[in-house]
Amino acid sequence: MHGLGNDFVVIDARTAALPGAMTAAIARALADRRTGIGCDQLILLEPSEAQDFRVRFFNADGSEAGACGNGSRAVALLHGTPATVETGGGPIALEPLEAGARVDMGAARFDWEAIPLAYPMDTARMPVGWETLEGPMAVNVGNPHVVFFVDDALAVELERLGPVIEHDPLFPERVNVNVASLAGPDHLHLRVWERGAGLTRACGTGACATAVAAIRRGLVRSPVRVTLPGGDLVIAWEPSGTIVMSGPAATSFRGTFAWDDYAAGAAT
Template sequence: MHGLGNDFVVIDGRKTPLPPMTPAVARAIADRRTGIGCDQVIVLERDEVQAFRMRIFNSDGGEVEACGNASRAVALLHGQPVTIATSGGPIALEPEDGGARVDMGAPRFDWDAIPLAYPMDTATMPVGWETLEGPMAINVGNPHVIFFVADAEAVPLEELGPVIEHDPIFPERINVNVAHLAGPDHLKLRVWERGAGLTQACGTGACATAVAAIRRGLVQSPVRVTLPGGDLVIAWEPGGSILMSGPAAESFRGTFDWDDYS
């Protein structure tokens, strides 16, 4: 499945328990030359509290807390409104024509919720990397840092992204977003995704960037966020949950032998 070109292998273990997913197995499945190929491996499992649990493994094998694009894909797969468990907390999914709306929960702004290595102002962090300075840090299920620039396309994100991602100030690494105002309540965004690199789309990145822009008074809710893969619409009011709407699609179905990747 994919959401705006951010693609996933979705493995459904809601009815039949799966063998253990490990970082090595996730890397092998995600490999585009010797595996099935994807940005993230999504595993659906039974859950004791919610309807089911969604686990997310980046292409480097690391497990992460949330993925907005995958959430829309899972909503489309499930086919009806549902609340599911993730490592970042419960989220509510509602399929729509050609996609879904996802309640991503409330953003977190405290330094230790991002988390950062030590206390600082997360609204305008007193840090910088070359031309990227004064970002905002937000946790929307997973951690993001957002830079507002004159032209997001002009930023060498393929060079600065990995440097920022692995900076010691971010003990759990970080997703890096660069955005500019493209019109009234319209942002253009590029994302360096933690553990995956440059991506066609990042749903949580769009959520974090829209929230940051609203907090800075650049836009009002709802916000259209244009990524390389297409558009998402993000709605948020201070104190409330983030609502993300956008497309998702199924590419194909298949089977594989687990032992080939373990």
């Protein structure tokens, strides 16, 4: 499945358990675009005692993320009816729409411990910078983000600076890097370097974090249209409220694979 070109391998293990545990190595092997199925993220659906079901998100490097906005819309479309699901970043509400979905991503968090950062600082305008990228806002929307507002998001060398910021010791759990430019009173252009996946055509949590940051700084009003390389998302948020994201999702194809092939390959 994909959301605006951000693509996923979705494995539904809600009624039939996997032959073995999903590990970072197996997720990485499945995500490999040359020797596996290929994806930005692997999504695993499992039973949940607390919610309708559980959703786990694995990045292409095998690391597990607490949230994935585009992936959540894909799950909503696959499930077919409204649901509240358990994620590593907390429960979220899904509602399928025609050719897409609406997702309540929960509340944004701004405390430095919640991002998390390595030491205390003001997350509304962080007193740090990397070359021309300075004074970002940090937001946790189920996973950690820093948001930089620039004159032209396309002009930023995100392929080079993204991994430097992602792996900076300031971010003990690494971080997603967003660069955005203002396109109108309710419109942003955005590019994202995604933690564990790299430069991506779209990032739903990045769009959420960036819209929230722009609203907090008074740059735009809600709802916000966020234009990414893969297309548009609409983000609605009011202070003290939850973040609601709307946008498309689609099924690319369905298939099967032999678990032992990937488990054996991951073991070696």
